[in-house]
Amino acid sequence: MTRKAKTAPPIDPIEQDFLDALERLEGGSPLDPKLAKQAKLGTLKINVSVVAQEAGHSRTLIGHDGCKYPRVRTRIMALKAPVTPTTNAETVIRHLREENAELRRKLAQRDTENAALIVRLRQLEIDTQRALRKAERMVNRSEKTSDQLAGASIPSERGEILPFPAPQEE
Structure with a gap:
């Protein structure tokens, strides 16, 4: 008995989105505005998060070893070599x-x-x-007592009002 080599499963639309996004990123022309700005400045680094952002899908689909799209992850990891900025x-x-x-x-x-x-x-x-x-x-x-009258010099000790002396005629 001969065994057939295991063939890769057919590409579904989501995997195709990831591959298209990866190609755009490699070409330096991403559709995402933030990524396009980084590409223009020369600071864009290809990694799992960037590819997922460009593709518009969750990074968990390609972000770990047992992910749903291992072919995409393998390509990303191959491209993830350190790049010196221009x-x-x-x-x-x-x-x-x-x-x-x-x-x-x-x-x-x-x-x-x-x-x-x-x-x-x-x-x-x-x-x-x-x-x-x-x-x-x-x-x-507060230094003045409350029962003092204006102009009077002797305060009343009983709280009564003292009359002014009548003017004297000479």
């Missing part, structure tokens, strides 16, 4: 400009926050001065 002058300049813009944005944000803190600090200083003046007035008022 460092031409245009890419380096673009990267530095992006970093510069990010740093300027952070600096402007910091300046805005500092200005807000200074305004808040000045307002707190004003509020503190007002509170101190109010406390001084309260202390000065």
Whole structure:
């Protein structure tokens, strides 16, 4: 008896989606906007997650050893060799400009926050001065007895109102 070599099962539509996505990624023309941007910058690395994202399917279908589509996984693993990023002058300049813009944005944000803190600090200083003046007035008022009359120099000990002396005629 002779055994026949085990043939690969026919490709279903999902596997074909993965293979098409892999070909697009290899060609440097992915359909996914994020991946297209990475491809344009030269930072796109082909791996299981990227292929699944480009194909529009779950990465668990190709993400582990006993996955549903081992042929796709095998091709991805073969392509997953470390790739050195291209460092031409245009890419380096673009990267530095992006970093510069990010740093300027952070600096402007910091300046805005500092200005807000200074305004808040000045307002707190004003509020503190007002509170101190109010406390001084309260202390000065509490030193006087409550039964003193304006203009009278002798307070009444019984809480009665003292009459003003009548003006004397000369």
